[in-house]
Amino acid sequence: MVERPGQAAHSPLNQDVQSARGQPGLAEAGAVLTIDLEAVRDNYRLLKARLGKARCAGVVKADAYGLGAAEVATALAADGCDTFFVAHVGEGLALRDVLGSGPDIYVLNGTPPGAEGACVAAGLITVVNSLEQLAAWRAAANAIGRKLPAALQVDSGMSRLGMAPEEVEQLATDASLLEGVEVKLVMSHLACADEPAHPANAAQKKAFDLLRALLPAAPASLANSSGIFLGEDYHYDLVRPGAALYGINPTPGQPNPMRAVAHLAAKVIQTRTLTGGAGVGYGHTFRTEGPLRAATISLGYADGWHRRAAAGAYFDGVRLPFIGRVSMDSIIIDISALPEGALAAGDLVEIIGPHQTLDVVAGHAGTIGYEVLTDLGHRFHRIYKHV
Numbered sequence: 479m480v481e482r483p484g485q486a487a488h489s490p491l492n493q494d495v496q497s498a499r500g501q502p503g504l505a506e507a508g509a510v511l512t513i514d515l516e517a518v519r520d521n522y523r524l525l526k527a528r529l530g531k532a533r534c535a536g537v538v539k540a541d542a543y544g545l546g547a548a549e550v551a552t553a554l555a556a557d558g559c560d561t562f563f564v565a566h567v568g569e570g571l572a573l574r575d576v577l578g579s580g581p582d583i584y585v586l587n588g589t590p591p592g593a594e595g596a597c598v599a600a601g602l603i604t605v606v607n608s609l610e611q612l613a614a615w616r617a618a619a620n621a622i623g624r625k626l627p628a629a630l631q632v633d634s635g636m637s638r639l640g641m642a643p644e645e646v647e648q649l650a651t652d653a654s655l656l657e658g659v660e661v662k663l664v665m666s667h668l669a670c671a672d673e674p675a676h677p678a679n680a681a682q683k684k685a686f687d688l689l690r691a692l693l694p695a696a697p698a699s700l701a702n703s704s705g706i707f708l709g710e711d712y713h714y715d716l717v718r719p720g721a722a723l724y725g726i727n728p729t730p731g732q733p734n735p736m737r738a739v740a741h742l743a744a745k746v747i748q749t750r751t752l753t754g755g756a757g758v759g760y761g762h763t764f765r766t767e768g769p770l771r772a773a774t775i776s777l778g779y780a781d782g783w784h785r786r787a788a789a790g791a792y793f794d795g796v797r798l799p800f801i802g803r804v805s806m807d808s809i810i811i812d813i814s815a816l817p818e819g820a821l822a823a824g825d826l827v828e829i830i831g832p833h834q835t836l837d838v839v840a841g842h843a844g845t846i847g848y849e850v851l852t853d854l855g856h857r858f859h860r861i862y863k864h865v
């Protein structure tokens with residue numbers, strides 16, 4: 479990176495990258511993803527501060543929404559988090575290796591047929607979503623001759639995962655169905671928690687209360703990130719935030735109370751000056767009207783940047799709009815708003831950061847922050863800002 483006076487020193491992102499200079503892989507990468515574990519920890523604390531007696535788990539499925547389950551879970555565990563949720567058994571096995579035998583690790587999708595042995599060996603807690611999954615878990619318990627822990631998920635109205643009311647009634651009338659199963663948690667999931675005024679929230683809470691009254695007494699859990707903001711009635715004994723830990727706004731339409739965690743910056747590959755009438759990118763979907771200075775940056779749809787996400791890049795706080803189509807490995811930006819020579823090959827422009835937040839990027843892509851994060855590619859150089 480060529481040093482020039484005034485170069486982006488005021489951007490916190492650039493400070494992180496500056497201090498990481500010399501890290502193996504940084505010079506070779508096209509883009510840099512900075513993951514602020516201190517912000518994750520602050521977000522965890524902020525959520526916990528909203529709780530009364532309820533405990534706060536950490537949802538680290540899908541590699542902690544693409545940000546690195548090992549790093550995120552280690553940071554959360556250091557802050558006292560002792561309960562984690564993943565989606566798949568494979569994710570649970572990997573997390574167990576990272577965290578050791580202490581923490582509770584729940585597997586939200588439950589245990590697929592044939593994976594019971596691995597699940598038991600790693601001490602994972604399966605989330606039982608159907609009588610079928612329950613039968614398999616009971617059989618696994620019988621086979622090894624001891625009780626096995628499980629969460630019972632009931633469907634309180636989302637129609638995605640969990641036992642239907644009829645199935646819960648069967649459990650209530652036939653105690654043998656739960657033989658060999660230690661019920662650690664009774665849980666359900668809200669479909670509309672990010673819309674506080676949606677009547678489904680209260681309806682689901684009511685259904686949850688009716689269903690859990692039919693089951694053995696156990697700690698209860700209903701709220702995801704947005705559910706925490708519905709108020710204490712929704713907290714029960716354990717809350718399960720994911721998105722909010724990673725800086726996604728749990729209260730859409732209102733200011734984001736969480737700290738940003740993911741910062742993405744892409745390197746300039748080359749700059750050029752175009753004359754009027756030049757076609758830019760595939761399909762020449764953009765044509766210059768007059769002279770224009772352009773830069774090509776090292777980020778594309780192969781990095782999980784949606785082709786339709788016509789956003790901008792930022793440098794020194796100046797917006798540099800994307801022009802033309804997003805390619806697999808590169809994007810062309812209009813840098814005419816910057817003084818000539820301000821940007822050179824190797825310089826980093828902000829893609830996700832203080833000027834263009836994750837939720838704003840998601841809006842450009844016609845999706846949600848969750849999808850932007852989990853789509854982020856695997857070519858980035860990653861910098862973990864440790865606590």
Ligand SMILES: *Cc1c(COP(=O)(O)O)cnc(C)c1O
Nearest residue numbers: 537667702703718719720721722
């Ligand atoms: C993903 C998930 C969560 C976390 O949801 P966020 O909206 O990311 O907080 C909680 N519970 C269940 C069952 C989930 O699938």
